[in-house]
Amino acid sequence: MNGAGANAAEGLTALPRAVGSAGFRTLLAKEVLRFWKVSFQTVAAPVLTGVLYLLVFGHVLEDRVEVFPGVGYTAFLIPGLVAMSLLQNAFANSSSSLIQSKITGNLVFVLLPPISNREFFLAYVTAAVVRGLVVGIGVFAVTVWFAPPPLKAPLWIAVFAVLGAALLGVLGLIAGIVSDKFDQLAAFQNFVIMPATFLSGVFYSVHGLPPFWQAVSHLNPFFYLIDGFRHGFFAVSDASPWLSLAIVLAALAAASAVALSMLARGYKIRN
Amino acid sequence: MPDIAAIEVTELVKRYPRVTALDGVSLRVEQGEFFGLLGPNGAGKTTLISIVAGLARASSGRATVMGRDVVADYRAARSRIGVVPQELVFDPFFTVRETLRFQSGYFGLRRNDDWIDEVMANLDLTAKAQANMRTLSGGMKRRVLVAQALVHRPPVIVLDEPTAGVDVELRQGLWAFIRRLNREGHTIVLTTHYLEEAQQLCGRIGMLKGGRLIALDRTQALLQRLADVQVRLRLRGTLPPALRGRAIEQGDGRVKLRVAAAADVEGVLAACREAGAAIDEVEVGHADLEDVFMQLMAGDRQRVAA
Numbered sequence: 001m002n003g004a005g006a007n008a009a010e011g012l013t014a015l016p017r018a019v020g021s022a023g024f025r026t027l028l029a030k031e032v033l034r035f036w037k038v039s040f041q042t043v044a045a046p047v048l049t050g051v052l053y054l055l056v057f058g059h060v061l062e063d064r065v066e067v068f069p070g071v072g073y074t075a076f077l078i079p080g081l082v083a084m085s086l087l088q089n090a091f092a093n094s095s096s097s098l099i100q101s102k103i104t105g106n107l108v109f110v111l112l113p114p115i116s117n118r119e120f121f122l123a124y125v126t127a128a129v130v131r132g133l134v135v136g137i138g139v140f141a142v143t144v145w146f147a148p149p150p151l152k153a154p155l156w157i158a159v160f161a162v163l164g165a166a167l168l169g170v171l172g173l174i175a176g177i178v179s180d181k182f183d184q185l186a187a188f189q190n191f192v193i194m195p196a197t198f199l200s201g202v203f204y205s206v207h208g209l210p211p212f213w214q215a216v217s218h219l220n221p222f223f224y225l226i227d228g229f230r231h232g233f234f235a236v237s238d239a240s241p242w243l244s245l246a247i248v249l250a251a252l253a254a255a256s257a258v259a260l261s262m263l264a265r266g267y268k269i270r271n
Numbered sequence: 272m273p274d275i276a277a278i279e280v281t282e283l284v285k286r287y288p289r290v291t292a293l294d295g296v297s298l299r300v301e302q303g304e305f306f307g308l309l310g311p312n313g314a315g316k317t318t319l320i321s322i323v324a325g326l327a328r329a330s331s332g333r334a335t336v337m338g339r340d341v342v343a344d345y346r347a348a349r350s351r352i353g354v355v356p357q358e359l360v361f362d363p364f365f366t367v368r369e370t371l372r373f374q375s376g377y378f379g380l381r382r383n384d385d386w387i388d389e390v391m392a393n394l395d396l397t398a399k400a401q402a403n404m405r406t407l408s409g410g411m412k413r414r415v416l417v418a419q420a421l422v423h424r425p426p427v428i429v430l431d432e433p434t435a436g437v438d439v440e441l442r443q444g445l446w447a448f449i450r451r452l453n454r455e456g457h458t459i460v461l462t463t464h465y466l467e468e469a470q471q472l473c474g475r476i477g478m479l480k481g482g483r484l485i486a487l488d489r490t491q492a493l494l495q496r497l498a499d500v501q502v503r504l505r506l507r508g509t510l511p512p513a514l515r516g517r518a519i520e521q522g523d524g525r526v527k528l529r530v531a532a533a534a535d536v537e538g539v540l541a542a543c544r545e546a547g548a549a550i551d552e553v554e555v556g557h558a559d560l561e562d563v564f565m566q567l568m569a570g571d572r573q574r575v576a577a
Binding site: 021022023025026027029030033034037038101104105106108109110111112113114115116266270271 | 324325326327328345346347349350354356358360361362363364365369370373374375376377378379380381419423
């Protein structure tokens with residue numbers, strides 16, 4: 001692999017080859033160790049947040065809302081909270097790591113070595129998936145005691161957890177590349193990622209919404225992430241998991257193509 | 272492979288939206304050289320280094336490291352060059368050893384601790400191996416930057432202003448180590464504001480100004496461009512008009528004059544006496560690189576081919 005130039009189109013198909021490289025593995029290890037060293041902030045804090053949501057909303061709404069027949073509200077809420085924490089932390093990992101390295105200037109340590117764009121991309125996204133899964137599992141492990149949800153199709157849970165974290169990891173990478181300052185990144189997080197995850201059916205089933213808002217929800221790719229993820233628990237969902245899978249894969253491919261093409265052009269990173 | 276240049280740039284141009292940082296620079300650094308790249312701030316030194324190191328892309332032109340194109344064959348090119356960046360950057364999450372291990376891994380070196388230990392010993396970092404980067408002084412952080420540039424034993428080492436803000440002791444130690452690497456066959460490229468350092472260390476020097484190479488020659492040859500002998504005077508009264516053409520620097524009662532040979536010093540002193548200017552101090556010496564630099568930067572656009 002003495003990569004003679006890397007363009008985005010070739011990038012997507014050639015991703016698997018990058019996994020074997022020492023550059024990828026080292027950068028992945030560095031990225032995982034980076035968040036693990038501050039796990040109180042990167043893991044424990046989001047787990048606590050998830051638990052607080054559950055305690056407050058679960059307590060208030062448990063007796064008033066039945067989303068799916070025979071499923072209590074707290075049990076319904078747990079997979080949604082797990083998914084939301086997982087997605088938000090995957091985004092936070094790649095975006096904040098990249099922008100910190102850009103602003104402090106230590107990104108140069110990764111740009112000087114012979115690391116390809118694909119390896120760079122994969123390392124940041126994989127680390128984001130690891131962080132998302134660690135936080136997601138943490139939230140689940142703490143909340144599951146309140147109202148254990150069934151695990152009817154665990155494979156779907158795993159598929160949507162990994163793909164969702166990967167999608168948000170890629171979006172975080174893009175946000176980190178594009179942003180020059182922390183407040184630009186914060187805007188991306190607060191005005192795009194937060195509303196999209198909040199309005200994707202974490203706290204409710206979109207079936208309960210008026211038709212117009214149902215239609216709007218169906219345009220939000222995060223809705224399919226949460227819906228597919230929840231399907232793995234209850235085997236009941238608003239959309240077919242296969243449709244959700246197709247939409248999530250398409251969103252992931254599109255976002256990855258954008259990120260790889262930015263990296264191939266050196267956009268804001270090697271200019 | 273003596274015919275393969277350590278670094279070669281050809282008609283390198285870098286345009287930013289508002290400024291042209293490099294305006295057609297061609298330059299060849301031979302293997303084993305200790306090469307100095309000088310110029311005022313904004314001359315394009317760091318841009319040139321960034322393109323060679325793959326940190327920035329040229330608008331046009333081409334750059335190679337040990338014959339490998341920095342874009343088309345970037346893996347080979349980057350594994351052959353080590354760069355000490357100008358800014359004092361570090362990753363606050365890690366210790367010195369972790370930093371150096373990660374840096375080795377990025378270059379595909381898994382078990383590199385023997386070399387890491389050797390580099391740390393040479394840079395007096397051994398005692399700080401387990402210290403977090405955040406806790407290090409500026410000078411120590413600078414040493415780690417040097418160590419990071421060396422983890423993959425690159426044949427070409429580029430140091431961009433490595434001694435800015437570094438204490439004398441470290442500077443001496445650093446140069447002793449870099450000189451040793453040069454003797455062992457590494458090519459060294461140095462940018463610095465300390466012209467004295469460049470004069471002492473560099474066999475050949477290129478000077479950039481406004482994105483153009485305005486001088487490129489052996490250090491000795493550059494020094495000989497100015498008259499070999501200089502007279503520095505402290506005067507009360509004005510410099511006689513006959514001597515004004517010889518002045519290199521003037522101001523605050525002090526003048527620096529160029530003379531063709533030591534014997535001419537007498538004539539200079541006589542001219543001052545006759546003009547009624549009292550001489551408080553006389554110093555006879557040789558031109559240094561700073562004089563050459565000042566003269567070149569002052570505006571005469573003599574472009575010199577190597």
